[in-house]
Amino acid sequence: MPKNRGAPLLRRKEVLALLGCNEHASRASWSHDLGPCIVFDAWEHQWLPMGEAALGRYPLRTTGAHYNLEESRTNPRRGHTRWQAHVDLVAAGRSAKAIVPVANDPRAKPNKGAKGWRPIVVEGHVEQTSDQQVWFCTDKVVEFPRSGT
Structure with missing residues (x-):
């Protein structure tokens, strides 16, 4: 995890504003189209480490439990459908970034809300x-x- 792990958490609105987005993001938005870039809400506890990096890789579309394309087709939810459309855009070449929410309860499925977002992109x-x-x-x-500062 980044060295600022103990830094105060921010609201998603604040993190998106730091990235230049001042539009309202609904609670159903798991990903955000900022024009040249798609920004994904990438839950802290779902990152897989790579080498020494705790934030190594994150599932955008898998055949597993998280962001499963087949599940999104059989059980459509607005956030998941939007997410998959954004995955199509980045798979076609649009740039991507991630912001990192911290779950109230990382064991809950589905997530039961965020404590806040890490002050990172x-x-x-x-x-x-x-x-x-x-x-x-x-x-x-x-x-x-x-x-x-």
Whole structure:
């Protein structure tokens, strides 16, 4: 995890504003189209480490429990449908970033809300496996400056 793990959490609205988005993001929005970039809400507890990076890769579309495309087709929910459309955009070449919410209860399925968002943005790229799973892979973690600094 980034060195600011103990830093105060922000509201999603604040994190998105730091990325240049001042539009309202509904609670059903799990991903956000900022024009040249798609920003995904990537839950802290669902990241898989790669090497020494705790935020190594994140599932965008899998055949497993998280962001399963077949599940989104058989049980459509607005957030999931929008997410999958955004995955299509980044798989076609649009750039991607991730913001990191911290779950109230990481064991709950589905998540029961966020305590807040880490004051970071994860810049990365998308990789697609031979079995059509899509992963967001971290290139760089950027910490937002603390207010007043």
